Amino acid sequence: MQSGILFSCQRELDERKVEDMKRTFFCGTLACALLLLNACTVGDIQIETWSEAQRDSAAVNSADSTDSGSDSGSAKTLEAPRHAALGERFYAKTLVEPPHGSGEIYVTIDRAEVFATLAEAGIALEDTFPDSVVDGIQYDQASGTFRGDRVIVTLHFTVENVNATSPEHAREPEFYEEYDFRADALGACTEGSKIYFSKHDACSGSYYAFHLEPGETTEFEVSYLVYWSEIASDKDTALKHVQFETAYPATLGTTVDLNLK
Numbered sequence: 209m210q211s212g213i214l215f216s217c218q219r220e221l222d223e224r225k226v227e228d229m230k231r232t233f234f235c236g237t238l239a240c241a242l243l244l245l246n247a248c249t250v251g252d253i254q255i256e257t258w259s260e261a262q263r264d265s266a267a268v269n270s271a272d273s274t275d276s277g278s279d280s281g282s283a284k285t286l287e288a289p290r291h292a293a294l295g296e297r298f299y300a301k302t303l304v305e306p307p308h309g310s311g312e313i314y315v316t317i318d319r320a321e322v323f324a325t326l327a328e329a330g331i332a333l334e335d336t337f338p339d340s341v342v343d344g345i346q347y348d349q350a351s352g353t354f355r356g357d358r359v360i361v362t363l364h365f366t367v368e369n370v371n372a373t374s375p376e377h378a379r380e381p382e383f384y385e386e387y388d389f390r391a392d393a394l395g396a397c398t399e400g401s402k403i404y405f406s407k408h409d410a411c412s413g414s415y416y417a418f419h420l421e422p423g424e425t426t427e428f429e430v431s432y433l434v435y436w437s438e439i440a441s442d443k444d445t446a447l448k449h450v451q452f453e454t455a456y457p458a459t460l461g462t463t464v465d466l467n468l469k
Contacts, residue, residue, distance in 0.1 A: 286312060288462045294320065298462050300367070302393050308375030311422075315394065316366040317452060318427075320466040323360040325352050329431060331360075331404050337415050340403040346433060357436035361397050361468070362404075363452060366427050369420040376413065383413040391430055392416040395453045395461055400434035 288301035300315040323329035326341070333341060333349070343349040346358060354360075369387065376384035388411050392402055402416070406429040411417035420426050452464045 290462065292317075292462050292464050294318075294464060294467055296464075297366075297368070300394065300462075302395065302461055303367075303389050304372050305375040305393070308378045309373050311372035312370035313372035313389070313420075314368045314370065316368075317464050317466070318364045318366055320364070320452075320468055321362045322468055323362065325354070326360070327352055329360045329362055329404075331431060335408065336403045337405070337408075340401060341433070354433070358433050359436055360403070360431050361400060361434050361466075362429050362431040363397065363466070364427070364429050365391070365394075366425060367418075367420060368425045369422050371422045376417070380413070384411070384417065385419065387421050388413055388417050388419050390414055390416045391418060391428065394430070397432035397434055397452050397466075400432035402430060403433050404429070404431035406430075 286299050286301070288299050292298040294317055297314050297316045300313050303313050303315070304310060321329075326333060326336075326347075333347075341347045345355070347354055367389075369389075372389075373386055374384055374388050376388055376390060377386045391405050391407075392414075393416075396402065405416045407418045407426075408415045411419055416430075418426065418428065452466060453461055
């Protein structure tokens with residue numbers, strides 16, 4: 209009787225083990241199936257989203273974004289030099305006068321010449337700036353000569369507009385277009401007064417206005433009436449050290465030694 213009870217208990221235990229093994233096998237199989245399903249799904253997403261070509265494209269876009277960000281974060285600051293040599297190209301800050309104007313515009317004073325009379329300079333009296341040459345004051349019309357020790361200094365300019373916009377347009381858009389600049393914004397030749405601009409008929413806004421689109425270059429002449437005695441006290445070296453000041457006071461602009469002889 210006792211052996212029968214033991215046998216029955218043993219059989220019950222064996223059946224329970226089999227059931228537990230079946231349950232364990234089923235759960236393990238289900239877990240593996242779920243893992244395989246998830247792996248395939250994730251793999252599909254990765255392959256679809258990050259193909260080799262797309263990874264390359266993302267890398268390029270990232271590099272471009274970094275470059276553009278660095279450019280926008282560090283704007284180029286332009287400063288006019290204190291001094292420039294004759295024939296040297298320099299940034300003409302006074303032509304754009306930030307913040308009214310903006311951008312890059314460059315000037316070169318190619319050469320400078322000295323004349324005793326308007327005729328020698330090739331300038332007609334009627335073409336001079338109004339009231340800058342007045343008979344009986346600076347000028348003797350009968351003889352065609354200047355009174356006192358005045359002489360004409362003519363400067364030949366080359367101006368290159370890279371991407372500049374006009375401060376004149378910002379202030380007076382009814383008179384000046386976006387790319388109208390003024391030659392008289394460059395300054396003065398020592399203590400001389402401006403009397404002539406070779407492009408004086410180019411724009412209606414001002415006698416000294418000229419139009420220059422971005423990417424374009426122009427040339428013109430500006431003439432100044434200068435006192436010989438103010439240039440140099442030593443007559444042997446007179447006119448050798450005339451300086452062109454592109455702003456007032458001179459420390460704010462570029463001074464060019466003209467080396468006149």
